Amino acid sequence: xxxxxxxxxxxxxxxxxxxxxxxxxxxxxxxxxxxxxxxxxxxxxxxxxxxxxxxxxxxxxxxxxxxxxxxxxxxxxxxxxxxxxxxxxxxxxxxxxxxxxxxxxxxxxxxxxxxxxxxxxxxxxxxxxxxxxxxxxxxxxxxxxxxxxxxxxxxxxxxxxxxxxxxxxxxxxxxxxxxxxxxxxxxxxxxxxxxxxxxxxxxxxxxxxxxxxxxxxxxxxxxxxxxxxxxxxxxxxxxxxxxxxxxxxxxxxxxxxxxxxxxxxxxxxxxxxxxxxxxxxxxxxxxxxxxxxxxxxxxxxxxxxxxxxxxxxxxxxxxxxxxxxxxxxxxxxxxxxxxxxxxxxxxxxxxxxxxxxxxxxxxxxxxxxxxxxxxxxxxxxxxxxxxxxxxxxxxxxxxxxxxxxxxxxxxxxxxxxxxxxxxxxxxxxxxxxxxxxxxxxx
Amino acid sequence: xxxxxxxxxxxxxxxxxxxxxxxxxxxxxxxxxxxxxxxxxxxxxxxxxxxxxxxxxxxxxxxxxxxxxxxxxxxxxxxxxxxxxxxxxxxxxxxxxxxxxxxxxxxxxxxxxxxxxxxxxxxxxxxxxxxxxxxxxxxxxxxxxxxxxxxxxxxxxxxxxxxxxxxxxxxxxxxxxxxxxxxxxxxxxxxxxxxxxxxxxxxxxxxxxxxxxxxxxxxxxxxxxxxxxxxxxxxxxxxxxxxxxxxxxxxxxxxxxxxxxxxxxxxxxxxxxxxxxxxxxxxxxxxxxxxxxxxxxxxxxxxxxxxxxxxxxxxxxxxxxxxxxxxxxxxxxxxxxxxxxxxxxxxxxxxxxxxxxxxxxxxxxxxxxxxxxxxxxxxxxxxxxxxxxxxxxxxxxxxxxxxxxxxxxxxxxxxxxxxxxxxxxxxxxxxxxxxxxxxxxxxxxxxxxxxxxxxxxxxxxxxxxxxxxxxxxx
Numbered sequence: 001x002x003x004x005x006x007x008x009x010x011x012x013x014x015x016x017x018x019x020x021x022x023x024x025x026x027x028x029x030x031x032x033x034x035x036x037x038x039x040x041x042x043x044x045x046x047x048x049x050x051x052x053x054x055x056x057x058x059x060x061x062x063x064x065x066x067x068x069x070x071x072x073x074x075x076x077x078x079x080x081x082x083x084x085x086x087x088x089x090x091x092x093x094x095x096x097x098x099x100x101x102x103x104x105x106x107x108x109x110x111x112x113x114x115x116x117x118x119x120x121x122x123x124x125x126x127x128x129x130x131x132x133x134x135x136x137x138x139x140x141x142x143x144x145x146x147x148x149x150x151x152x153x154x155x156x157x158x159x160x161x162x163x164x165x166x167x168x169x170x171x172x173x174x175x176x177x178x179x180x181x182x183x184x185x186x187x188x189x190x191x192x193x194x195x196x197x198x199x200x201x202x203x204x205x206x207x208x209x210x211x212x213x214x215x216x217x218x219x220x221x222x223x224x225x226x227x228x229x230x231x232x233x234x235x236x237x238x239x240x241x242x243x244x245x246x247x248x249x250x251x252x253x254x255x256x257x258x259x260x261x262x263x264x265x266x267x268x269x270x271x272x273x274x275x276x277x278x279x280x281x282x283x284x285x286x287x288x289x290x291x292x293x294x295x296x297x298x299x300x301x302x303x304x305x306x307x308x309x310x311x312x313x314x315x316x317x318x319x320x321x322x323x324x325x326x327x328x329x330x331x332x333x334x335x336x337x338x339x340x341x342x343x344x345x346x347x348x349x350x351x352x353x354x355x356x357x358x359x360x361x362x363x364x365x366x367x368x369x370x371x372x373x374x375x376x377x378x379x380x381x382x383x384x385x386x387x388x389x390x391x392x393x394x395x396x397x398x399x400x401x402x403x404x405x406x407x408x409x410x411x412x413x414x415x416x417x418x419x420x421x422x423x424x425x426x427x428x429x430x431x432x433x434x435x436x437x438x439x440x441x442x
Numbered sequence: 443x444x445x446x447x448x449x450x451x452x453x454x455x456x457x458x459x460x461x462x463x464x465x466x467x468x469x470x471x472x473x474x475x476x477x478x479x480x481x482x483x484x485x486x487x488x489x490x491x492x493x494x495x496x497x498x499x500x501x502x503x504x505x506x507x508x509x510x511x512x513x514x515x516x517x518x519x520x521x522x523x524x525x526x527x528x529x530x531x532x533x534x535x536x537x538x539x540x541x542x543x544x545x546x547x548x549x550x551x552x553x554x555x556x557x558x559x560x561x562x563x564x565x566x567x568x569x570x571x572x573x574x575x576x577x578x579x580x581x582x583x584x585x586x587x588x589x590x591x592x593x594x595x596x597x598x599x600x601x602x603x604x605x606x607x608x609x610x611x612x613x614x615x616x617x618x619x620x621x622x623x624x625x626x627x628x629x630x631x632x633x634x635x636x637x638x639x640x641x642x643x644x645x646x647x648x649x650x651x652x653x654x655x656x657x658x659x660x661x662x663x664x665x666x667x668x669x670x671x672x673x674x675x676x677x678x679x680x681x682x683x684x685x686x687x688x689x690x691x692x693x694x695x696x697x698x699x700x701x702x703x704x705x706x707x708x709x710x711x712x713x714x715x716x717x718x719x720x721x722x723x724x725x726x727x728x729x730x731x732x733x734x735x736x737x738x739x740x741x742x743x744x745x746x747x748x749x750x751x752x753x754x755x756x757x758x759x760x761x762x763x764x765x766x767x768x769x770x771x772x773x774x775x776x777x778x779x780x781x782x783x784x785x786x787x788x789x790x791x792x793x794x795x796x797x798x799x800x801x802x803x804x805x806x807x808x809x810x811x812x813x814x815x816x817x818x819x820x821x822x823x824x825x826x827x828x829x830x831x832x833x834x835x836x837x838x839x840x841x842x843x844x845x846x847x848x849x850x851x852x853x854x855x856x857x858x859x860x861x862x863x864x865x866x867x868x869x870x871x872x873x874x875x876x877x878x879x880x881x882x883x884x885x886x887x888x889x890x891x892x893x894x895x896x897x898x899x900x901x902x903x904x905x906x907x908x909x910x911x912x913x914x915x916x
Binding site: 012016029031032034035036040041042048051052055056057062063064066068082092093096097101104105110116117119120121125129130132133143166175176219221222242243270271284290294295299304312313316318319322323324325330331333336337339340342343346347349355359391392400 | 486549
């Protein structure tokens with residue numbers, strides 16, 4: 001038995017005595033012998049410093065300090081140190097769901113601010129707090145659309161990644177949801193004629209993406225409202241882009257969802273993330289997840305509390321709008337503090353630098369004979385036409401990048417499509433490193 | 443205990459005005475002009491505030507929030523144990539945080555090793571055969587399990603449409619079953635607070651797909667007929683699902699695998715000491731017996747003796763639940779917790795958690811009714827009904843005395859329920875003090891209690907107004 005694992009024997013003895021038990025075994029006398037466990041086989045514990053040491057050793061077995069051109073859902077962006085500092089405060093980190101509002105106003109107000117900040121950023125009425133990640137938020141949005149109109153066909157762009165469709169499909173399975181893909185045009189944007197021809201009586205919702213799965217900023221999303229008939233528009237957007245690009249609320253979105261990782265959350269191998277979901281106010285009672293509302297206390301002071309809980313599983317059980325309980329509360333705080341520190345000008349700058357770097361990358365790669373697939377404006381993920389896989393070779397040269405489109409969409413017709421992704425971090429110096437490495441290996 | 447929580451009349455962040463201090467020097471050139479005019483952002487409202495004001499704002503808010511670092515936080519079924527600080531340190535190591543999910547395997551061997559070892563830990567703890575770390579919370583684990591049940595019977599070409607769930611179950615159970623397209627059959631508890639075996643037999647039919655239970659159950663009572671229950675389900679060709687929310691009673695004592703469960707979810711943010719973050723993030727891995735391995739979501743982490751990698755090839759996989767591979771940094775903290783504690787530490791945690799629960803129960807049971815079978819596990823449920831007091835009022839009294847109340851009004855089968863889970867992170871002194879405060883609530887009249895709390899940042903909230911006004915943004 002290690003030191004740290006030794007119970008405080010005097011205390012245990014006196015507690016057992018109080019209970020009238022002669023040993024701790026009596027605490028488990030109700031458990032049938034046939035299901036008692038003998039040993040786990042995971043060995044002794046380590047002292048604290050050795051656990052940290054082992055973790056550092058494992059971390060060192062990852063290759064770090066590489067120049068990063070990976071994206072397609074997770075992005076390597078600048079995170080102000082203050083965000084990590086705020087998230088590290090035990091009052092937020094080590095608190096539970098604010099079931100007792102009088103002693104949990106800090107968390108409640110911060111979540112209310114998150115709902116407000118995202119609603120402003122997305123130009124939507126309301127925002128919940130929160131979904132697990134972008135894809136599961138999309139899955140929940142599809143279920144919400146079904147609750148609104150009872151129809152079961154969802155139209156999605158052909159540029160939808162397989163993993164995203166797989167998550168949507170998991171969420172739709174219990175409702176018998178069917179997915180149909182609509183085409184993208186030769187410029188990599190929504191083919192409005194094709195989409196229009198596919199909207200029918202059973203169409204529940206149209207999923208539009210901006211930027212889309214090819215990384216393209218697509219102004220056709222603003223025209224879907226004209227052809228949607230009675231379908232619901234679910235927009236999947238990049239929250240950083242909204243610093244410079246029209247928000248989903250500006251093009252008649254009924255529900256808007258996003259992956260919020262870029263708002264102050266480290267990549268962490270893809271989790272935990274932040275599923276953002278905003279919607280029109282008329283759908284609030286059909287919406288999943290937690291909502292914080294403003295009220296007053298008995299002395300008339302402004303106060304915040306979990307509200308409309310009759311939609312939630314702990315009250316409604318089998319009839320709840322979702323099973324979600326634990327959510328991404330701490331990550332909503334990351335998003336709030338990130339957006340507050342950057343402000344309007346900061347977010348706009350980050351968005352515009354992303355566009356600039358995408359254009360710089362395009363220009364520089366063109367010089368070495370690597371061309372963009374579509375002649376349309378890219379946001380972060382820039383899709384190039386490259387014959388050979390370069391990801392592994394680049395990694396050996398200290399550069400991450402070169403995800404193949406067919407890794408993301410198995411049956412794509414763009415079989416030579418290859419992504420390099422930029423953020424505000426990928427300045428001229430990092431682009432020139434990539435160019436040099438590609439010149440050698442491709 | 444004299445207690446007074448901080449209170450600031452703290453404005454909303456949008457109403458604090460100071461000079462934005464965020465700086466990136468590089469010029470964005472003509473980037474804005476590249477955007478199609480129809481897609482340009484016309485107006486954007488975001489706070490205009492300096493970094494120091496942001497930090498001060500959230501620091502002041504934090505002082506109006508209780509934390510497990512201030513004292514007991516005995517919410518039943520929530521397992522608010524101490525969150526170890528070494529795990530904070532480990533979760534912040536750059537070599538883990540700066541890893542992108544699409545990196546080549548050769549560059550992420552350390553990350554995959556942590557995940558692989560966590561899969562192995564969970565198998566050994568639970569006596570199950572295969573694990574997915576992908577689900578992002580307990581309810582997401584349940585949903586994963588339900589989709590496995592569904593796919594399993596589709597594969598066997600059996601039409602089974604019902605999931606049986608006890609009336610004492612967590613609300614997520616019926617919600618998850620419904621999301622997966624099943625009908626929920628509610629099962630009454632017996633006079634001991636356990637699954638009513640006769641009612642179970644009567645509820646089972648050829649339509650039954652699975653029984654979802656937690657053991658110990660939400661009354662903190664061990665389901666003593668678990669072996670018989672497993673046999674009943676399996677004889678009927680149905681599956682047995684384990685809700686792992688209450689696993690903290692079982693480390694090293696028993697396991698879902700030994701008890702006969704086919705599918706298990708874990709709550710790493712409960713039993714494995716990772717922070718709850720004011721409501722999340724969590725992590726809800728799922729383990730299955732070998733005959734269900736091919737149904738797990740993809741990918742799972744594999745090791746061929748030389749290299750760790752991700753395996754996407756499971757034959758009957760249900761697909762995916764998450765954008766990537768689950769809540770890695772939560773998994774990393776849980777890995778730290780198990781590595782630190784080892785076998786003995788985990789078992790001692792369960793022993794102490796169960797001891798603490800029974801100790802506090804005995805301290806309170808002279809004054810409050812504690813219904814059903816007397817020997818409890820990691821939690822217990824008392825009723826304040828016979829005291830002529832509302833559970834809500836007692837909870838507010840506890841707040842005024844600087845301790846966090848238990849879960850109230852759950853499980854639904856106990857009137858004026860208070861569900862108490864002290865966890866192992868409470869000393870005898872803590873429990874004695876908690877019991878003393880708890881009992882002293884009875885000295886107060888209903889009228890006095892209804893005015894509480896007064897020592898918290900704010901007093902009772904008008905919840906009806908919140909629901910009616912629906913002010914969900916500023």
